[in-house]
Amino acid sequence: MxxxxxxxxxxxxxxxxxxxxxxxxxxxxxxxxxxxxxxxxxxxxxxxxxxxxxxxxxxxxxxxxxxxxxxxxxxxxxxxxxxxxxxxxxxxxxxxxxxxxxxxxxxxxxxxxxxxxxxxxxAPNTPTQTPVSKYIKGTSRFAEQIDQQIELIAGTDLSVLVLGESGVGKEFVAQRIHELSHRNSKPFVAVDCGALHSDIASSELFGHKKGSFTGALDDKEGHFENVKDGTIFLDEIGNLSYDVQVKLLRAIQERKGRRLGSNEEYTINCRIIAATNEDLRTTSFSGKFREDLYHRLNEFSINLLPLRDRKEDISIYSDRFLKMASNEFNKENIHFGSEVEKIFLSYEWPGNLRELRNVIRRAVLLAKSQEITLAELPPEIQVPTEQADIPVQLREVKEKSEKEMIIETLEQTRYNKAKAARILGIDRKTLYNKIHKYRIDA
The missing domain is CATH 3.40.50.2300 (Response regulator)
Incomplete structure (x- = not known):
């Protein structure tokens, strides 16, 4: 019980x-x-x-x-x-x-x-191993660019840093890279660094010997030892404590790991993919995140836009999530009503793909017929507060003005994005996101 x-x-x-x-x-x-x-x-x-x-x-x-x-x-x-x-x-x-x-x-x-x-x-106390990818290809211009970047980098052994808000699908991208790589027959191990308490992070990543600390009742392999020649995905890497960052940097530089309480080293031969929703470059300047570790992890970066900035992909994702939820709850021929489809396109999705998936799973579970209606959606989805207070015409004017300002600034700086971002008073990551959002040729 x-x-x-x-x-x-x-x-x-x-x-x-x-x-x-x-x-x-x-x-x-x-x-x-x-x-x-x-x-x-x-x-x-x-x-x-x-x-x-x-x-x-x-x-x-x-x-x-x-x-x-x-x-x-x-x-x-x-x-x-x-x-x-x-x-x-x-x-x-x-x-x-x-x-x-x-x-x-x-x-x-x-x-x-x-x-x-x-x-x-x-799966008690074991890392998540996911040999089958659940990656969903979008149809927007941005999604196509991400797919091209994934295919380009998958065949190499470069470390990849995946950037984006929580819930945008960073783990799915990491898994897709692994799936297309020469390591695809080896383990893919996902580690949520945000969930690792500072007291146990070193043990979880590198393992420990029996008796090395209070509660270490047996020898234990860490994730780096467990993954062997596969791919390790370090999600929310920015949450690691400074001491663990030092150990991780040493392990990456020397390609060697050591269990807590042991003098013996083991070889690290896995590919490393990290992800974060923070601006690690900025936090490295402030000393919160080691700059040398940032550069080790960022041999290639992939920046994922939030779902609200690529709404062309919402129907693709919602249809796939609907199919997955229908299989999970053994319900056949479930479909969205027309009002639900309109709501999905107008809502801002602050939780991104994770929120979209959860809303659809909940709706399928609650559905009393084969059509998902507004009654099955949470109240905040039915009347999106952020959108309800802003007339459509005003939003369109605001976006048009912003797009024109970005284009004008880019032209003035001869498309020097770093300089343009400074003039606009935003960081370079935000500028790239808006260039993608407004489909500006830059």
Whole structure:
């Protein structure tokens, strides 16, 4: 019987969730405060933690590292209002398994909990190995350029840095590079650096010997040793502590790794692909991220635009996600209503592809007929607040003016993008994104 910790300062809501899960056969512990949650996590073991985002003296994001410090494999599910979608995206970045938007649907809650427990049970404390790519080719000009870059770099052994907001599909790009490379018969190991607590990051990456620190009860291979001649994907690389950055730099330079507590070294022969949603060049100037490590990782970079800037691809992604969700929930002939398709194109998608996938999975689960209607979409999707307050004509005028200003500045600087970005008061990455968005020949 799986044991679940429920954390919510709304006692009536928490007790309702607890009663529902008990009726479904789960062993539950309910606490109504942040401090009580920390005490429970530190004193007991749980198969899953279900926490509300807004708590009395903390929040659900603060719960995640505490859980992962105790047991890396325990899934954390965050419950949040849909208006806090950016919070939910940050929760995934910190290592949450999934998020659920209020109002909570019982079927969705039960499905997410079962999926989280099944995943933790099936692969305890092991890296994610994904031999089959789920990469989806878009049809926009930008998507075609990304595909060309992937095909160009896949046949080499250069280190690649994939840039973009959370949820844009950086891991899918990394996996696609691996799939097209000569290493495609070897393991692909994805490591979420954002979910690695600083106390265990070195052990997870490079391994440890029994007795090397408190809790090291057995010898353990690290991810670099485990991947062998394959590809290692270091997601959210900017979250590694400075000490771990030093060890990673040494390992890349010397192509050697060493377990904690051991004097023996092993050869590192894998390809390294890293990803981040930060501007590592800027953080390297401030000293937060080592500049020499940045250059080691950035032998080639791929910059992914957010979904709101490549809306031509939304129908491709939504159709694929619909098919995947239909197979998952055993529902046939499910399709989008015309109003839903319009909403998908007008919504800004702050959570990018991850949010689009979750919205579609939820809609398929809740669908009462073969057509997905507005009733199956979260309230924030049905009436996008950011768009509702801005007349369409005003947005078009604003975008036209911005495009003209960028073109004029590029012409003045003879298409020196670094200089143009300085004049416009934006960084070079933002300028590239807007050039792609407005399809400016530069």
């Amino acid at each position: 799986a044991k679940i910790l429920i954390v919510d300062d709304d006692t009536s809501f928490g007790l309702m969730i607890e009663g529902f899960l008990k009726r479904k056969g789960f062993n539950t512990v309910f606490v109504s405060s942040y401090s009580a949650a920390l005490d429970a996590i530190r004193s007991s073991s749980f198969d899953l933690v279900l926490t509300d985002y807004r708590l009395d003296s903390g929040n659900g994001l603060d719960i995640i590292p505490e859980v992962r410090k105790k047991d890396l494999k325990t899934p954390v599910v965050l419950i949040t209002a849909y208006s806090d979608i950016r919070v939910a995206v940050n929760a995934i970045k910190l290592g949450a398994f999934e998020y659920i938007a209020k109002p909570v649907n019982p079927d969705e809650l039960l499905h997410v909990i079962n999926r989280g427990i099944d995943k933790a049970t099936a």
